[in-house]
Amino acid sequence: MALRSFVDxxxxxxxxxxxxxxxxxxxxxxxxxxxxxxxxAGISALAPDLPxxxxxxxxxxxxxxxxxxxxxxxILSEFDKPPVLVGHSFGGRISVCLAARFPERIGPVIxxxxxxxxxxxxxxxxxxxxxxxSLNKVGIVSDERMETLRKQSGSADYRSARGxxxxxxxxxxxxxxxxQLRDMQSQVFLLWGDSDGEVPVSVARTxxxxxxxxxxxxxxxxxxxxxxxxxxxxxxxLRKAIDSVLE
Amino acid sequence: xxxxxxxxxxxxxRESHRMSKTAVVFGGPSDEHDISVLTGLQVARALGDVHAxxxxxxxxxxxxxxxxxxxxxxxxxxxxxxEVSFVVSPGQGFVLKRKPLDISAVFIACHGGPGEDGxxxxxxxxxxxxxxxxxxxASALGMDKLAFGAAMASAGLPTLPRTMVxxxxxxxxxxxxxxxxxxxxxxxxxxxxxxxxxxxxxxxKRSSSFLDQGAVVEPFLTGSRDLQVAVRTHPEWQxxxxxxxxxxxxGIYSYHQKYLAWGGEVSDGRELPxxxxxxxxxxxxxxxxxxxxxxxxxxxxxxxxxxxxxELAVNEVNTIPGxxxxxxxxxxxxxxRRLFEDMMAxxxxxxxxxxSVAGSDGTALRSAGTIASKLG
Numbered sequence: 001m002a003l004r005s006f007v008d009x010x011x012x013x014x015x016x017x018x019x020x021x022x023x024x025x026x027x028x029x030x031x032x033x034x035x036x037x038x039x040x041a042g043i044s045a046l047a048p049d050l051p052x053x054x055x056x057x058x059x060x061x062x063x064x065x066x067x068x069x070x071x072x073x074x075i076l077s078e079f080d081k082p083p084v085l086v087g088h089s090f091g092g093r094i095s096v097c098l099a100a101r102f103p104e105r106i107g108p109v110i111x112x113x114x115x116x117x118x119x120x121x122x123x124x125x126x127x128x129x130x131x132x133x134s135l136n137k138v139g140i141v142s143d144e145r146m147e148t149l150r151k152q153s154g155s156a157d158y159r160s161a162r163g164x165x166x167x168x169x170x171x172x173x174x175x176x177x178x179x180q181l182r183d184m185q186s187q188v189f190l191l192w193g194d195s196d197g198e199v200p201v202s203v204a205r206t207x208x209x210x211x212x213x214x215x216x217x218x219x220x221x222x223x224x225x226x227x228x229x230x231x232x233x234x235x236x237x238l239r240k241a242i243d244s245v246l247e
Numbered sequence: 248x249x250x251x252x253x254x255x256x257x258x259x260x261r262e263s264h265r266m267s268k269t270a271v272v273f274g275g276p277s278d279e280h281d282i283s284v285l286t287g288l289q290v291a292r293a294l295g296d297v298h299a300x301x302x303x304x305x306x307x308x309x310x311x312x313x314x315x316x317x318x319x320x321x322x323x324x325x326x327x328x329x330e331v332s333f334v335v336s337p338g339q340g341f342v343l344k345r346k347p348l349d350i351s352a353v354f355i356a357c358h359g360g361p362g363e364d365g366x367x368x369x370x371x372x373x374x375x376x377x378x379x380x381x382x383x384x385a386s387a388l389g390m391d392k393l394a395f396g397a398a399m400a401s402a403g404l405p406t407l408p409r410t411m412v413x414x415x416x417x418x419x420x421x422x423x424x425x426x427x428x429x430x431x432x433x434x435x436x437x438x439x440x441x442x443x444x445x446x447x448x449x450x451x452k453r454s455s456s457f458l459d460q461g462a463v464v465e466p467f468l469t470g471s472r473d474l475q476v477a478v479r480t481h482p483e484w485q486x487x488x489x490x491x492x493x494x495x496x497x498g499i500y501s502y503h504q505k506y507l508a509w510g511g512e513v514s515d516g517r518e519l520p521x522x523x524x525x526x527x528x529x530x531x532x533x534x535x536x537x538x539x540x541x542x543x544x545x546x547x548x549x550x551x552x553x554x555x556x557x558e559l560a561v562n563e564v565n566t567i568p569g570x571x572x573x574x575x576x577x578x579x580x581x582x583x584r585r586l587f588e589d590m591m592a593x594x595x596x597x598x599x600x601x602x603s604v605a606g607s608d609g610t611a612l613r614s615a616g617t618i619a620s621k622l623g
Binding site: 004005008 | 454467
């Protein structure tokens with residue numbers, strides 16, 4: 001496993017195996033391609049560091065999952081035949097966009113911990129936060145103070161995101177991909193941790209229903225005692241799923 | 248209040264920081280600021296009554312309580328921090344309210360950046376402060392992987408071929424892929440990547456901010472293992488037990504694996520002391536002595552080797568290792584207190600550098616004539 005550069009150095013990817021690659025794996029927010037080292041060992045595969053994570057530089061603009069799909073898409077030319085696409089969490093959002101956009105170039109899709117349908121509506125921030133935010137907008141509260149408050153109230157991902165990545169995170173968490181799910185032609189496999197506190201199994205069920213409304217209902221396998229990070233928590237289960245669709 | 252108790256008994260009341268004591272300096276504007284705080288607090292705790300001097304991420308100095316916990320620094324300055332300034336003149340140094348702190352010697356507990364690369368050491372040399380660890384030049388050498396590798400190779404010590412990438416357009420080297428790419432300067436694992444081909448190396452150089460100051464590239468030795476050892480130079484040269492850490496599957500230790508997950512620089516699954524063949528252990532001993540001489544190590548340093556099929560290569564040296572590599576001293580068993588006190592004794596005994604003015608006795612000046620005549 002070592003990095004190779006693609007798209008003129010805009011994307012680096014971990015290269016697994018030495019043969020022609022047959023799996024493309026997209027990691028979650030704040031993670032990197034090496035997350036798949038235990039599930040892809042021995043297979044010829046590519047696992048990019050998505051732009052803004054690992055070795056890959058951040059995107060120039062604030063883009064959503066569709067934008068990411070476009071950034072990553074040149075890598076598809078590395079595959080002789082449509083690859084198995086694995087998408088974990090944020091990488092699942094991108095996978096759905098890729099599969100909807102390039103149906104003839106994507107093979108079976110495995111989604112795990114992927115928030116591809118809108119979950120419960122986000123809580124509106126506390127009144128005190130909203131008041132300070134509007135005071136900041138009119139210049140009464142300093143930007144520094146506002147930043148401190150943002151850091152206190154934001155999620156861990158939000159707090160650790162820097163620069164354009166923070167705006168991308170805000171954009172992405174408000175996205176939903178129902179049209180893409182309906183447009184996808186690929187066979188879909190859902191692999192979910194039953195203890196996933198970030199993207200609960202109910203999301204997988206809704207996803208299965210939406211896909212099933214226009215095509216074959218995907219198989220959903222729920223993993224007992226596994227949380228959100230299936231690629232690192234249950235790599236052998238992910239590997240089984242990959243093997244099952246690889247033929 | 249000219250006759251208050253405070254003026255009569257300044258040193259035994261509030262002014263205990265005026266007494267001659269060891270100073271422990273930690274933190275600093277470095278990627279490894281947080282780890283340095285951990286080391287500094289450990290040293291301060293082990294040594295007891297010290298001036299604890301915190302160097303902030305933005306470069307200010309503060310005298311702080313020496314019994315603080317790491318968490319007190321997590322969000323910035325700890326309670327009761329008093330700003331001190333640094334005056335670069337002999338007899339000055341750290342100054343609190345216009346009076347220099349009385350410092351017997353400084354324990355430098357800074358990792359990475361200017362605290363380890365010779366900058367701070369040069370500053371202390373100019374102020375006449377004695378300190379632990381190597382001097383300015385040896386500190387700088389230890390942080391420059393290109394220069395360090397070249398120094399080892401020129402002394403005839405075994406090293407891996409190492410080449411520099413600075414423009415991102417270099418032709419591929421004579422050794423084969425995969426390559427390991429590291430920032431030329433710095434001591435942490437941040438920015439280290441394994442590249443599958445030369446194009447990836449050049450692309451990494453062009454895109455990674457960690458490689459802005461240049462990258463060194465070596466062959467990535469599949470199937471090799473890292474052997475780590477600590478050496479110390481006072482009261483006599485000694486080598487610690489050898490540690491053979493278990494590598495992660497991708498072959499290198501990540502920053503998280505190395506530090507955060509275990510709360511210290513101790514990795515899971517390490518073997519200490521490593522069970523090595525006697526001949527290998529002996530080779531490490533001899534090599535470590537030579538590395539100490541060539542790199543002018545002082546205090547406690549950690550030396551990292553790569554070993555494959557019984558062949559050793561000197562990889563890198565860490566002149567101020569995390570936790571001062573105290574955990575490696577299981578054979579011979581040495582306590583932290585003993586290790587740190589010996590370092591202080593070494594620091595107090597002799598300065599690392601004495602400036603010489605021999606040859607500048609005024610003769611040349613007296614016979615020089617006017618400056619105008621020089622310009623003509």
